[in-house]
Amino acid sequence: MPNLSKNRQDPVLIALGETIRRIRLSKGISQEKLALLAEVDRSYVGRVERGDNNVAVLTLARLAGALDISISKLMQEADL
Numbered sequence: 212m213p214n215l216s217k218n219r220q221d222p223v224l225i226a227l228g229e230t231i232r233r234i235r236l237s238k239g240i241s242q243e244k245l246a247l248l249a250e251v252d253r254s255y256v257g258r259v260e261r262g263d264n265n266v267a268v269l270t271l272a273r274l275a276g277a278l279d280i281s282i283s284k285l286m287q288e289a290d291l
Contacts, residue, residue, distance in 0.1 A: 223291060225262035230289035232260040234278050248277035 235245050242260070246253040251270060258264040259274070266274070268282075275282045 220262050224265060226289045226291060227266070228260040228262040230285060231274060231278070234280060234288070238278065245274065245277055249273040
């Protein structure tokens with residue numbers, strides 16, 4: 212389902228998504244594996260990585276946990 216939100220592709224969301232993708236790839240984790248670990252849908256992970264979704268705090272915590280990184284470190288690496 213496409214996100215038609217006015218926040219779609221906001222620079223903050225793009226920076227966060229690119230950071231999640233970079234960390235995921237550096238750990239050799241597929242989107243599907245990350246989604247399973249974080250208990251979210253794989254397509255949702257893709258939308259977050261593209262900056263198409265304004266990820267909720269609890270979901271961000273699950274994604275960060277699945278990547279074995281704290282939310283604060285994730286935000287720091289995204290320069291946010």
